[in-house]
Amino acid sequence: MRARQLSCWTAGLVAVAAVGTTTACGGPQEVATGDGKERSRPVDAAQVADEQAAEQAALKAYAGYLAASRTASQRSDPHHPDLTRFLADPLLTRVRFNLQQAREHGAVSVGTLRSDPTVISVALDATPPTVEIQDCVDATGYRLVYLDGGKGVPGTRGTRHLATATATRHPDGRWRISAGAAYQDQPC
Structure with missing residues:
Protein backbone atom coordinates (compact mmCIF):
# COMPACT_ATOMS: atom_id res chain seq x y z
CA MET A 1 0.00 0.00 0.00
CA ARG A 2 2.76 2.42 0.96
CA ALA A 3 4.71 1.83 -2.27
CA ARG A 4 1.58 2.24 -4.41
CA GLN A 5 0.73 5.57 -2.79
CA LEU A 6 4.28 6.83 -3.21
CA SER A 7 4.39 5.69 -6.84
CA CYS A 8 1.36 7.92 -7.45
CA TRP A 9 3.34 10.81 -6.00
CA THR A 10 6.22 10.10 -8.38
CA ALA A 11 3.81 10.10 -11.32
CA GLY A 12 2.28 13.34 -10.03
CA LEU A 13 5.54 15.21 -10.52
CA VAL A 14 5.07 15.58 -14.17
CA ALA A 15 2.23 16.59 -16.35
CA VAL A 16 -1.64 15.84 -18.73
CA ALA A 17 -2.94 14.94 -22.15
CA ALA A 18 -1.80 16.86 -25.18
CA VAL A 19 -3.88 17.87 -28.17
CA GLY A 20 -3.03 19.14 -31.66
CA THR A 21 0.07 20.70 -33.14
CA THR A 22 1.67 24.11 -33.10
CA THR A 23 2.19 26.64 -35.87
CA ALA A 24 5.27 28.60 -34.96
CA CYS A 25 6.68 29.68 -38.29
CA GLY A 26 5.97 32.78 -40.31
CA GLY A 27 4.96 32.93 -43.92
CA PRO A 28 2.22 31.10 -45.78
CA GLN A 29 0.65 28.15 -44.06
CA GLU A 30 -0.71 25.10 -45.88
CA VAL A 31 -4.33 24.51 -44.94
CA ALA A 32 -6.17 21.27 -45.64
CA THR A 33 -9.53 21.73 -47.35
CA GLY A 34 -12.49 19.39 -47.44
CA ASP A 35 -11.61 18.31 -50.99
CA GLY A 36 -8.17 17.01 -49.91
CA LYS A 37 -6.28 19.87 -51.59
CA GLU A 38 -3.85 22.14 -49.77
CA ARG A 39 -4.17 25.92 -50.02
CA SER A 40 -1.85 28.62 -48.78
CA ARG A 41 -3.12 31.41 -46.56
CA PRO A 42 -1.16 34.23 -45.03
CA VAL A 43 -0.33 33.98 -41.33
CA ASP A 44 -0.74 37.11 -39.25
CA ALA A 45 2.73 38.10 -37.98
CA ALA A 46 1.25 39.45 -34.74
CA GLN A 47 -0.50 36.12 -34.14
CA VAL A 48 2.74 34.22 -34.72
CA ALA A 49 4.57 36.54 -32.31
CA ASP A 50 1.83 36.06 -29.69
CA GLU A 51 2.03 32.28 -30.07
CA GLN A 52 5.82 32.30 -29.78
CA ALA A 53 5.62 34.46 -26.64
CA ALA A 54 3.02 32.06 -25.20
CA GLU A 55 5.25 29.07 -25.99
CA GLN A 56 8.22 30.66 -24.24
CA ALA A 57 6.15 31.68 -21.20
CA ALA A 58 4.62 28.21 -20.94
CA LEU A 59 8.02 26.49 -21.19
CA LYS A 60 9.35 28.84 -18.51
CA ALA A 61 6.38 27.95 -16.27
CA TYR A 62 6.99 24.25 -16.95
CA ALA A 63 10.67 24.52 -16.02
CA GLY A 64 9.65 26.41 -12.88
CA TYR A 65 7.10 23.71 -12.07
CA LEU A 66 9.71 20.96 -12.35
CA ALA A 67 12.23 22.91 -10.26
CA ALA A 68 9.65 23.77 -7.58
CA SER A 69 8.43 20.16 -7.47
CA ARG A 70 12.00 18.83 -7.11
CA THR A 71 12.80 21.32 -4.34
CA ALA A 72 9.54 20.62 -2.51
CA SER A 73 10.03 16.86 -2.83
CA GLN A 74 13.49 17.00 -1.26
CA ARG A 75 11.70 17.84 2.00
CA SER A 76 8.25 16.50 1.09
CA ASP A 77 6.97 20.03 1.65
CA PRO A 78 3.43 20.45 0.30
CA HIS A 79 3.48 24.17 1.18
CA PHE A 86 4.23 27.76 -11.13
CA LEU A 87 1.24 25.44 -10.57
CA ALA A 88 -2.53 25.92 -10.60
CA ASP A 89 -5.42 23.64 -9.79
CA PRO A 90 -6.20 20.90 -10.33
CA LEU A 91 -2.51 19.92 -10.61
CA LEU A 92 -1.47 22.02 -7.60
CA THR A 93 -3.83 20.14 -5.31
CA ARG A 94 -2.67 16.76 -6.67
CA VAL A 95 1.03 17.61 -6.24
CA ARG A 96 0.43 18.89 -2.70
CA PHE A 97 -1.52 15.75 -1.81
CA ASN A 98 1.30 13.51 -3.13
CA LEU A 99 3.91 15.51 -1.23
CA GLN A 100 1.84 15.18 1.94
CA GLN A 101 1.57 11.41 1.39
CA ALA A 102 5.35 11.15 1.00
CA ARG A 103 5.82 13.21 4.18
CA GLU A 104 3.43 11.00 6.14
CA HIS A 105 5.39 7.94 5.02
CA GLY A 106 8.73 9.53 5.93
CA ALA A 107 9.99 9.70 2.35
CA VAL A 108 11.75 12.35 0.30
CA SER A 109 13.05 12.48 -3.27
CA VAL A 110 16.72 12.38 -4.13
CA GLY A 111 18.65 12.42 -7.37
CA THR A 112 18.38 14.09 -10.73
CA LEU A 113 15.34 14.51 -12.94
CA ARG A 114 16.04 15.39 -16.58
CA SER A 115 13.56 16.91 -18.98
CA ASP A 116 13.35 17.70 -22.70
CA PRO A 117 10.03 19.51 -23.25
CA THR A 118 8.52 20.74 -26.51
CA VAL A 119 5.36 22.69 -27.21
CA ILE A 120 2.87 20.70 -29.27
CA SER A 121 -0.06 23.13 -29.42
CA VAL A 122 -1.03 26.69 -28.63
CA ALA A 123 -4.66 27.78 -28.22
CA LEU A 124 -4.72 31.47 -27.44
CA ASP A 125 -8.40 31.71 -28.36
CA ALA A 126 -9.38 29.09 -25.74
CA THR A 127 -10.85 30.13 -22.39
CA PRO A 128 -8.44 30.24 -20.67
CA LYS A 151 16.71 3.08 1.77
CA GLY A 152 14.79 3.37 -1.47
CA VAL A 153 11.01 3.14 -1.30
CA PRO A 154 10.01 -0.09 -3.10
CA GLY A 155 8.32 0.45 -6.46
CA THR A 156 9.45 4.04 -6.92
CA ARG A 157 12.48 3.59 -9.16
CA GLY A 158 12.23 6.14 -11.95
CA THR A 159 12.00 5.47 -15.67
CA ARG A 160 12.49 7.41 -18.88
CA HIS A 161 8.95 8.09 -20.09
CA LEU A 162 6.55 10.39 -21.90
CA ALA A 163 4.84 13.14 -19.93
CA THR A 164 2.45 15.89 -20.95
CA ALA A 165 1.43 19.16 -19.34
CA THR A 166 -1.11 21.90 -19.91
CA ALA A 167 -0.10 25.49 -19.21
CA THR A 168 -2.89 28.02 -18.78
CA ARG A 169 -2.72 31.80 -18.78
CA HIS A 170 -4.42 33.22 -15.70
CA PRO A 171 -6.18 36.58 -15.33
CA ASP A 172 -3.01 38.07 -13.81
CA GLY A 173 -1.22 37.28 -17.11
CA ARG A 174 0.97 34.55 -15.63
CA TRP A 175 1.25 31.11 -17.14
CA ARG A 176 0.95 28.18 -14.73
CA ILE A 177 0.88 24.43 -15.19
CA SER A 178 -2.65 23.31 -14.40
CA ALA A 179 -2.74 19.71 -15.58
CA GLY A 180 -0.27 16.96 -16.20
CA ALA A 181 0.23 13.25 -16.70
CA ALA A 182 3.16 10.86 -16.67
CA TYR A 183 2.94 7.88 -19.03
CA GLN A 184 5.42 5.51 -17.41
CA ASP A 185 4.33 2.72 -19.77
CA GLN A 186 5.45 4.80 -22.78
CA PRO A 187 9.23 5.03 -22.93
CA CYS A 188 10.87 7.80 -24.92
Missing part, protein backbone atom coordinates in the same frame (compact mmCIF):
# COMPACT_ATOMS: atom_id res chain seq x y z
CA HIS A 80 6.69 25.12 -0.61
CA PRO A 81 6.05 28.71 -1.82
CA ASP A 82 7.21 28.14 -5.41
CA LEU A 83 4.48 25.56 -5.98
CA THR A 84 1.80 28.26 -6.19
CA ARG A 85 4.06 30.38 -8.36
CA PRO A 129 -5.63 30.32 -23.24
CA THR A 130 -3.60 27.09 -23.16
CA VAL A 131 -0.32 25.65 -24.32
CA GLU A 132 0.19 21.88 -24.45
CA ILE A 133 3.65 20.55 -23.68
CA GLN A 134 5.09 17.11 -24.31
CA ASP A 135 8.20 15.95 -22.51
CA CYS A 136 10.56 13.03 -22.33
CA VAL A 137 11.25 12.81 -18.61
CA ASP A 138 14.32 10.90 -17.50
CA ALA A 139 13.72 9.94 -13.88
CA THR A 140 16.18 7.03 -13.89
CA GLY A 141 18.40 8.95 -11.47
CA TYR A 142 15.50 10.16 -9.32
CA ARG A 143 13.82 8.16 -6.55
CA LEU A 144 12.04 8.22 -3.24
CA VAL A 145 13.97 7.20 -0.15
CA TYR A 146 12.98 6.82 3.48
CA LEU A 147 14.43 9.51 5.73
CA ASP A 148 15.01 6.84 8.35
CA GLY A 149 17.91 4.85 6.93
CA GLY A 150 17.95 6.29 3.41
